[in-house]
Amino acid sequence: MSIAPILPSRDARTEIPKALRRFRAEGATADPVIFGSHRRPEAVVIPFELYRELLPAIEEVEIAALVSARQSEPARPLSELAGELGLDPADYR
Numbered sequence: 001m002s003i004a005p006i007l008p009s010r011d012a013r014t015e016i017p018k019a020l021r022r023f024r025a026e027g028a029t030a031d032p033v034i035f036g037s038h039r040r041p042e043a044v045v046i047p048f049e050l051y052r053e054l055l056p057a058i059e060e061v062e063i064a065a066l067v068s069a070r071q072s073e074p075a076r077p078l079s080e081l082a083g084e085l086g087l088d089p090a091d092y093r
């Protein structure tokens with residue numbers, strides 16, 4: 001698979017039916033359709049087979065972002081969190 005040319009959004013609309021035929025014929029190895037305003041890459045259309053193969057990696061990136069965001073939050077004492085939930089930590093000793 002090579003890097004496909006970046007199409008203007010208007011041209012991408014007419015390219016989609018051709019891309020679908022390529023996707024059917026070539027499967028996951030078909031070149032994607034890359035498009036955006038002023039030929040800046042903003043979106044990609046890929047074969048569904050390739051998307052399915054990439055899904056585990058996409059989920060890992062999403063999980064990593066979530067973990068990173070949570071790690072950047074300052075640690076808080078359990079008693080503070082319990083208080084916010086209306087719980088008394090003494091009830092659980």
